[in-house]
Amino acid sequence: MSTDTSASAQLPANLPIGVFDSGVGGLTVLRALRRALPAENFLYLGDTARLPYGTKSGATVARYALQTTRVLVDIGVKMLVVACNTASSVAMPGLAEAYPGLPCTGVIEPGAAAACLSAPRGRIAVIATGGTVRGAAYQAAILRRLPEATIATRPAQLFVSLAEEGWIDGQVVTDIARRYLDPLMAEFPEGGPDCLVLGCTHFPVLAQAIQGVLPSGVCLIDSAETTANWVAEELGARGLLRPDHRQGGDGTGAVTGAVTGSVTGLVTGSVRFFATDDPDRFARVGEIFLGEPLSPSDVTLVDL
Amino acid sequence: MSTDTSASAQLPANLPIGVFDSGVGGLTVLRALRRALPAENFLYLGDTARLPYGTKSGATVARYALQTTRVLVDIGVKMLVVACNTASSVAMPGLAEAYPGLPCTGVIEPGAAAACLSAPRGRIAVIATGGTVRGAAYQAAILRRLPEATIATRPAQLFVSLAEEGWIDGQVVTDIARRYLDPLMAEFPEGGPDCLVLGCTHFPVLAQAIQGVLPSGVCLIDSAETTANWVAEELGARGLLRPDHRQGGDGTGAVTGAVTGSVTGLVTGSVRFFATDDPDRFARVGEIFLGEPLSPSDVTLVDL
Numbered sequence: 066m067s068t069d070t071s072a073s074a075q076l077p078a079n080l081p082i083g084v085f086d087s088g089v090g091g092l093t094v095l096r097a098l099r100r101a102l103p104a105e106n107f108l109y110l111g112d113t114a115r116l117p118y119g120t121k122s123g124a125t126v127a128r129y130a131l132q133t134t135r136v137l138v139d140i141g142v143k144m145l146v147v148a149c150n151t152a153s154s155v156a157m158p159g160l161a162e163a164y165p166g167l168p169c170t171g172v173i174e175p176g177a178a179a180a181c182l183s184a185p186r187g188r189i190a191v192i193a194t195g196g197t198v199r200g201a202a203y204q205a206a207i208l209r210r211l212p213e214a215t216i217a218t219r220p221a222q223l224f225v226s227l228a229e230e231g232w233i234d235g236q237v238v239t240d241i242a243r244r245y246l247d248p249l250m251a252e253f254p255e256g257g258p259d260c261l262v263l264g265c266t267h268f269p270v271l272a273q274a275i276q277g278v279l280p281s282g283v284c285l286i287d288s289a290e291t292t293a294n295w296v297a298e299e300l301g302a303r304g305l306l307r308p309d310h311r312q313g314g315d316g317t318g319a320v321t322g323a324v325t326g327s328v329t330g331l332v333t334g335s336v337r338f339f340a341t342d343d344p345d346r347f348a349r350v351g352e353i354f355l356g357e358p359l360s361p362s363d364v365t366l367v368d369l
Numbered sequence: 370m371s372t373d374t375s376a377s378a379q380l381p382a383n384l385p386i387g388v389f390d391s392g393v394g395g396l397t398v399l400r401a402l403r404r405a406l407p408a409e410n411f412l413y414l415g416d417t418a419r420l421p422y423g424t425k426s427g428a429t430v431a432r433y434a435l436q437t438t439r440v441l442v443d444i445g446v447k448m449l450v451v452a453c454n455t456a457s458s459v460a461m462p463g464l465a466e467a468y469p470g471l472p473c474t475g476v477i478e479p480g481a482a483a484a485c486l487s488a489p490r491g492r493i494a495v496i497a498t499g500g501t502v503r504g505a506a507y508q509a510a511i512l513r514r515l516p517e518a519t520i521a522t523r524p525a526q527l528f529v530s531l532a533e534e535g536w537i538d539g540q541v542v543t544d545i546a547r548r549y550l551d552p553l554m555a556e557f558p559e560g561g562p563d564c565l566v567l568g569c570t571h572f573p574v575l576a577q578a579i580q581g582v583l584p585s586g587v588c589l590i591d592s593a594e595t596t597a598n599w600v601a602e603e604l605g606a607r608g609l610l611r612p613d614h615r616q617g618g619d620g621t622g623a624v625t626g627a628v629t630g631s632v633t634g635l636v637t638g639s640v641r642f643f644a645t646d647d648p649d650r651f652a653r654v655g656e657i658f659l660g661e662p663l664s665p666s667d668v669t670l671v672d673l
Contacts, residue, residue, distance in 0.1 A: 114429055115419055122647045195650075226454055226530035237544045246540060343426045346499075 078305050081106035081337070082296065083142030085133045087118040089267035089347060090228070091148030093356035094172060094289040099334065101293035102300075104307050107336045108137050111351070112369065114342035117225065119194025119265070123155035126196065126205035127129065131163055132369050136339065138164060143305050146296060147171040150193055150265050150288075153265050154202030168299055172195075175295040176262055176288030177206035184259035187214040190249050190283075195220040197358030203264055217252040221245045221268075228267040231353050238274040246278055262286040270353055309336075338364045382609050385410035385641070386600065387446030389437045391422040393651060394570035395452030396533070396658035398476060402450065402598035406604075408611050411640045412441050415655070416673065418646035421529065423498025427459035430500065434460035435467055436673050440643065442468060447553070449611050450600060451475040454497055454569050454592075458506030472603055479599040480566055480592030481510030487588050488563035491518040494553050495585075497568030499524040507568055521556040525549045525569075532571040535657050542578040550582050566590040570600075574657055611638075642668045658671065 082102070085097050088111045112118075112133050134145060135226075145160065145167055147153045149157050153171025158194045160169055180189050180203075190336050191203045194199045198220045223241055232238055250257045257280040263269055269287045276285055300306045340347040344364035351359045386406070388399050392415045398412050416422075416437050422430045434456045438449060449464065449471055451457045457475025464473055484493050484507075493515075495507045502524045511518050526546055536542055554561045561584035567573055573591045580589055604610045646649040648668035655663045 082457075108451060116424075117421075120647070120650060121418060125620065125646050223527070223534055223536075226527050230527055232527075232548075235549060240541045240544060244536075263435050342429050343424070346424060 068318070070233070078143065078307050079106075080141050080143040081108050082144045082146060082300075083108045083110070083134070083137035083140075084114065084146045084148050085110040085137060085152075086127075086147075086149040086266060087111070087151070088113050088116040088229075089351040089354050090225070092351050093266050093269045093287075094146065094148035094292055095336065096354070097287075097289040097293035098296060098358055099336070101297045102306075103323060103334060105334045106307075107334065108142060108339065109336055110137055110339040110367070111341070111347055112368065113340045113347055117194065118149060118151040119196040119222065119225065120153075121196060123196070126152055127156045127159050129369075131159055134160055134164065136367055136369070138167065142167070143215070144171075144296065144300060146166040146292065147291070148266055148289075150176075151196040152195050154200040168303060168305070170292065170295055170299065172266065172288040172292045173202050173206050173264075175291040176264065176286055177203055177210060178295075179216070179291040180207060180260055180262050180286045181210045183286060184211065184214065186259050187211055188253050188258040189214055189216050189260055189262065190253065190258040191216065191218040191262040191264045192221040192224070192245065192249070192268065193218065193262075194225065195222055197264055203262060215253070215258075217249055218264075219245060219249045221265075224266045224271055225265065227352065228270045229350050231350075233270050234274050238271065239278060240287075242271070242275050242278045244275060246275070250280060250283075252279065256280060257283050260284045260286050263288065267354070339367045340364050341369050342369055372537070379553065382447065382611050383410075384445050384447035385412050385443035386448045386450060386604075387412045387414070387438070387444075388452050388568060389414040389416065389434075389456075390449045390451075391415070391421040391433075391451040391455065392417050393655040393658050395610060395628050396655050397570050397573045397591075398450065398452035398593040398596055399640065400658070400660050401591075401593040402600060403640070405597035405601050406610075406646070407638060409604075409638045411638065411673075412444060412446060412643065413640055414441060414671070415645070415651055416644040417644045417651055418673065421498065422453060422455040422512075423500040423526065423529065425455075425500060427500070427504060429473065430456055430461045431463050433673075435463055438464055438468065440671055440673070448472040448600065449474075449580075449606060450596065452570055452593075452596070455504070456501040458501050458504035472607060474596065474599055474616060475602065476570065476592040476596045477510050477557065478520075479505050479544075479595040480590055481507055482514060482599075483592065483595040484511060484566050484590045485514045485518070487590060488515065488518065490563050491515055492557050492562040493518055493520050493564055493566065494557065494562040495520065495522040495566040496525040496528070496553070496572065497522065497530065497566075499526055501568055507566060511575045519557070519562075521553055521562070522568075523549060523553045525572075528575055529540070529569065529571045532574045532657065533654050536561075537574050537652075537657070543574065543582060546575070546579050546582045550579070554584060556633055561587050562589045564590050567592065571658070643671045644668050645671055645673050
């Protein structure tokens with residue numbers, strides 16, 4: 066999260082919150098944000114032309130993050146949420162430098178904070194994409210809070226493909242989950258870790274299958290939920306929440322909405338979706354992660 | 370394959386053959402090319418910063434193909450092999466227009482030709498990425514040769530991830546293969562299709578597992594082999610084979626080689642590898658597809 070707040074006081078509370086990811090996985094974060102902040106408006110940009118970020122170098126991903134953020138900032142946002150673990154692990158310093166007045170959070174710091182709170186014995190397992198694991202950002206964020214933590218991490222790239230294919234349960238998913246998680250659990254003798262961090266925004270849709278192969282008592286940390294709470298607190302502390310956000314909104318948001326009123330009865334905030342490639346696929350696969358219908362006509366194509 | 374040969378007579382036979390793919394899958398084609406043409410030199414470019422192509426729109430992939438080809442042409446090549454099914458399905462007309470004198474082939478026409486030769490009853494199944502299936506290029510290429518063919522196609526995106534993860538056998542692979550292939554086989558009552566086309570350059574490394582779940586008598590079409598034969602014939606017909614290609618080479622190729630002499634005892638041709646991101650990952654995952662060791666120091670990073 067950016068610590069430079071110099072310009073944020075001038076950001077109108079009615080601006081939308083900008084959210085970006087390499088693709089559709091960040092829609093799990095958007096879903097949690099909309100639950101936590103039902104009256105807020107959102108812009109969501111999926112950089113689908115260049116996904117996945119998880120297999121690319123840090124320098125490349127950091128450059129992509131600056132480009133996607135530029136699109137959102139040019140439209141106008143009051144806060145930026147990097148809803149992508151890989152980008153969160155490498156791009157935050159560059160974003161804070163480029164946009165010093167913009168409140169900004171990734172998903173790793175909130176996820177690490179939640180993991181530490183859920184690890185009474187300090188035993189934390191993390192699954193993520195290869196890029197996130199290699200970047201070691203979760204390890205660093207956890208150890209800053211809990212220096213005595215025992216951490217084991219493992220890349221689980223196939224979970225991304227399973228989630229995008231919509232294969233979220235059944236024997237194949239269980240077998241793959243075992244193949245990734247059994248060796249990871251074995252790194253924690255005596256009952257496994259305290260918690261397992263789902264360190265990729267694709268993974269929450271597989272949560273049930275993943276939980277099913279874990280030793281009992283290991284809790285799952287879904288950074289989507291914790292990030293949403295973090296954003297709500299940050300906006301509240303800065304006086305940037307929409308004035309009507311507790312009353313369910315006034316319906317006068319300047320952002321025209323592709324999806325409105327469908328997460329809870331109280332939602333009046335809207336979302337505008339952008340993708341850098343193929344709105345059809347974005348809508349088709351995105352529904353799995355957003356948990357509600359999406360039409361290609363809801364998605365605006367942008368070129369980066 | 371380009372039919373415009375106006376300028377090819379001026380291309381020196383000693384130039385390398387340019388091969389490109391979105392990533393490492395095309396290395397299965399390179400491997401077959403090196404077997405078929407052991408004395409030839411090759412440039413291989415993997416556009417790893419922008420993979421996968423299979424989930425992107427045709428217009429985007431066609432644009433990427435022009436950019437990667439430009440890199441190879443600027444270095445100097447006597448023929449271009451588009452070792453990527455998705456690019457082969459959408460980019461060939463644009464490439465032929467941009468480089469009318471350059472002999473050029475994708476993998477779809479050779480694959481379709483081989484399928485028709487292996488389908489006495491005209492019953493052909495195709496698995497590929499979503500992009501290739503949606504583009505319907507295999508269907509078109511088969512029907513041009515065999516208008517009465519019965520064709521069924523299915524995207525099998527998870528095979529790409531399995532191959533890149535190096536999970537090429539075992540129960541998980543078999544289960545996934547069944548989940549994709551059983552419904553596809555069921556579209557051909559009375560004994561299944563005559564053949565199954567592996568319509569993605571990643572798939573040949575899974576050939577054994579795939580064959581294991583097919584009804585007996587269904588043969589696999591690996592377009593890498595057929596493309597390599599096609600290239601050999603095309604170069605021979607144009608007088609563009611290296612003069613020494615049957616004698617095992619003279620070792621004087623202008624292209625310095627990262628990999629030499631390791632496919633067969635006769636190989637003296639060399640390969641230069643280029644990737645648009647992360648040579649480490651290219652080398653690590655690429656070994657699976659190339660079938661021989663690859664070091665990150667063999668791979669030159671290029672920016673597109």
